[in-house]
Amino acid sequence: MLTLLLILVLAWLFWSGLFTPLLLIVGALSCALTVYLVRRMGYFDTQLFTPRYFVRLAGYWGWLLWEVVRSSVQVARVVLSPSLPVSPQVLKIDAEDLEPVDQVVFGNSITLTPGTLALDLHDGKLLVHTLTREGADALCQGEMKRRVAALRSV
Amino acid sequence: MMDIAIDIASWVLLALGGVNLLIGGIGVLRMPDLYTRMHAASLTDSMGAILVILGIMLQAGLSLATVKLGVILVFLLLTSPTAANALAASALLAGVTPRTGQSLHLSDSEARE
Numbered sequence A: 001m002l003t004l005l006l007i008l009v010l011a012w013l014f015w016s017g018l019f020t021p022l023l024l025i026v027g028a029l030s031c032a033l034t035v036y037l038v039r040r041m042g043y044f045d046t047q048l049f050t051p052r053y054f055v056r057l058a059g060y061w062g063w064l065l066w067e068v069v070r071s072s073v074q075v076a077r078v079v080l081s082p083s084l085p086v087s088p089q090v091l092k093i094d095a096e097d098l099e100p101v102d103q104v105v106f107g108n109s110i111t112l113t114p115g116t117l118a119l120d121l122h123d124g125k126l127l128v129h130t131l132t133r134e135g136a137d138a139l140c141q142g143e144m145k146r147r148v149a150a151l152r153s154v
Numbered sequence B: 001m002m003d004i005a006i007d008i009a010s011w012v013l014l015a016l017g018g019v020n021l022l023i024g025g026i027g028v029l030r031m032p033d034l035y036t037r038m039h040a041a042s043l044t045d046s047m048g049a050i051l052v053i054l055g056i057m058l059q060a061g062l063s064l065a066t067v068k069l070g071v072i073l074v075f076l077l078l079t080s081p082t083a084a085n086a087l088a089a090s091a092l093l094a095g096v097t098p099r100t101g102q103s104l105h106l107s108d109s110e111a112r113e
Helices: A002-016 A021-040 A051-080 A100-112 A133-140 A143-150 B002-030 B034-060 B064-093 B106-111
Strands: A089-094 A116-122 A125-130
Touching: A002 A021, A051 A100, A051 A133, A051 A143, A051 B002, A051 B034, A089 A133, A100 A116, A100 A125, A100 A143, A100 B034, A100 B064, A116 B034, A116 B064, A125 A133, B002 B034, B034 B064
Parallel strands: none
Antiparallel strands: A089 A125, A116 A125
């Protein structure tokens, strides 16, 4: 908890480099408010975010960036082709074996990638809409889910 | 010499980002229903934003501004899927059924239970 407070305070101080009383008071208030809200969300009750998680997350972001680039090209191709070859699919993906936070990471990754869109998350089941059949097939192979799960595996 | 190279790289990124935004806009106009339009729109807020911000970062050079731009990019990439999820979930809740393609996927029938 103190670590988070320290990070927030340092971030606030270095952000602008201005040290007027008003800014310092506002900064102190917003840091305290953030720590209070995060505490209320139960962040400190679980040990979900370890330093190792964040190291792995950086690697995952690299892979995700590549996926975003690849699927952007695919969607752009669909948009620009005269026949507009869309074949939308709705499918359900089981993500019950992931932690709730990881389900959110998984869902947001799906939405961030153009061509796939997470509609709903209920009881560990993700409802996903894809622009093309190929996109649905790629998602069913489950590489993204494997990578999200690997963020936390020992 | 280095400056020119960085300038060229930055302009290439900015131009590619602009092309992405344009294609996203065309896609929003061409797509048949809300959900497919959202796919086209996600071109603008993922790839478009990434390319444009990377381009500006090259212009800003090694400074605090670049760090701030990087943080802005991360926040954008965290919040825009969240907004898209909220939009899609509320559309689904409001009864906008996604139109699905002619060849239905196997798991599609499951999803309609």
